[in-house]
Amino acid sequence: MPGPDDDVPTAQQPALAATVDEIDAALLGGGRTHSARELAERAGIGLDFVSTFWSTLGLPHADPDDTYFSDSDAEAVDRAASLMRDHGLDLNTVITVTRALGHTSDRLALWQVEALVEDMASRYELDDATARLLVLDRLADLAPVLEAQLVHSYRRQLAAIAGRYAAEFGEIGRTGSEPGALPLARAVGFADMVSFTRRTAGLGSTDLSHFVQRFEAAARDVVTAGGGRVVKTIGDAVLFVADTPEAGARVALGLAETLGREIDVTSEQAAGGLAEGARGVTPVRVGMVWARVLSRFGDVFGPSVNLAARLTDIAEPSTVLTDVGTAAVLARDPRFTLTELPARELQGLGSVTPVRLDASTES
Template sequence: MNYPRGVLPDDPASTVEEIEAALLGGDRAYSAHDLARRAGIGLDVVQGFWSTLGLPHGDPDDPFYTERDAEAVDRAAALVRDHGLDLRTVITVTRALGHTSDRLALWQVEALVEDMASRYELDDASARLLVLDRLADLAPVLEAQLVHSYRRQLAAIAGRYGAEFGEIGRPGGEPGALPLARAVGFADMVSFTRRTAGLGSTDLSSFVQRFEAAARDVVTAAGGRVVKTIGDAVLFVADDAASGARVALGLADALGRELDVGSATAAGGIAEGARGVTPVRVGFIWGRVLSRFGDVFGPSVNLAARLADIAEPSHVLTDRVTAAALAADPRFALTELPARELQGLGTVIPVELSATDA
């Protein structure tokens, strides 16, 4: 097999050393004690910083850290010393970085492995070795894209906060209520286990990626935001009830069309279905939530999930409160359904949400 740049690395260990030098700013020259003295903080804070990032740390006297590691610890100390943040807040921010960057790095590297395996017809081990060989060259481009995306996301959050400033200080707020009024919804794939049974790793990966990409496209186009995807489900939020309704209906429509695989064999039918879109059940609520750790919490989230569980495929269910918030909007039709007993929530009257021609 010929590769566009030479051959696979003969010595993966030496390749790793080269990658570390390129990514981490030189050799490992500092111990944890060195970092603590340099930043003017305690050894326990240095070790806590590293643990919070989700990374291993060596013996406190061993030269385990690089110059860029030392700079990262200096910046964390500066958040407390120069910017007045509480140490617990710095730990929370650091934990968010560790959790997100760990998942991001793994996600991107696995995508590169799939690309190498497909383009050059490699087995998995060879594809991983080729990614290892290319990683130092690819990293600066991926890093630049990460920084740009992060700044864009911060700017978007600032914009949303700015739009909400008018709500601050208005009378009528319920004491102790959750802070954010949001539309929140779940779209849950129908028969995920059956549809993916028997798929190999490549087909399963493709199936999940198609679902996630399609869901994110619909949510973003309708004015919402994806909070997280959970394999066969997506949790979304929007800043007003109408936007949330558009997201919910968009998901039910765009992901609601079955492929005709009736004439296929059992295995072929599953694989064919995996290559297409798949129907979802959607639950959507307008209520108040708590936003923490990159997730949202509260009774509204639980209710949206339970409504998704009982919705028919390609249909959207909401509750009476949300229906009242949408009642004056001619774009939506709302139909009350018989009361249902929902686990942990008691009796709820579901309302089916659909689009009109308005």
């Protein structure tokens, strides 16, 4: 396979040095030599479990006697079975854990491969099809590095969660929450880009990709610097959480103040970056609430999530809105100023009194 400095295919003459079977075998650790029925017999489990595992992973295969699976696939099924056999997890939990892997790894693989395509196209001045062929040619060499980084990142994230849980719930005999209450007290907020549709209507695929990447990267930087975590990004919006109301307020104000400036790409456009249509700043509207939430499936749920979203809808550009309950908690902190606004009717919530959150000029 070509190395970084070898000749690359041209747009006029695409080429693929490795066959699809060779790439497949390199990524899967060998050829596809097992059927689903054989995987079930090897793991000492029912065929239904194997079918459910692969369907939940997002990779269903209908024919149980087709030699579709590799040795590494068989090992994955063995590990899934061991979660029940050796660790006592029930089937529903194993399915949930597997679904999380499938959903996340599907998006992760696509995200990374598309980034590699853009890199090849830009670096070697290739058209999209040729860049994709070149990425295919180099996947086997890149995969071990990407895989090692994935494992490291995953373990660091697990360690971070363990640390947060230890700090929040580690006190022996601490008083629990009231029965039926959602389990986690969190600041939850949305930041929504203003006029996203209008600003991106004329952008081509490359400029649109760069624009969205800039927004996501800038949002994650601000959220992390403020002590929060990004739950998800949705094109022109970001959902974040923080462990304290003060951290949530810092994140919200940081997004409102910084994000438009972070995606001002005028200087980059002059240096060959985004096209004219993507120039200028795009402010965001932010809503943030401190309340209890349910954390499941890599997401957060609860009335406060809906309230934060509705407050975002009515916020002015580059401002932060919260509710009176959160404002009462933050009022003790001299770093923030809070201004109660007239009550508004919010969809699905009725009358709500929004409170504008600002950084104190004396802090």
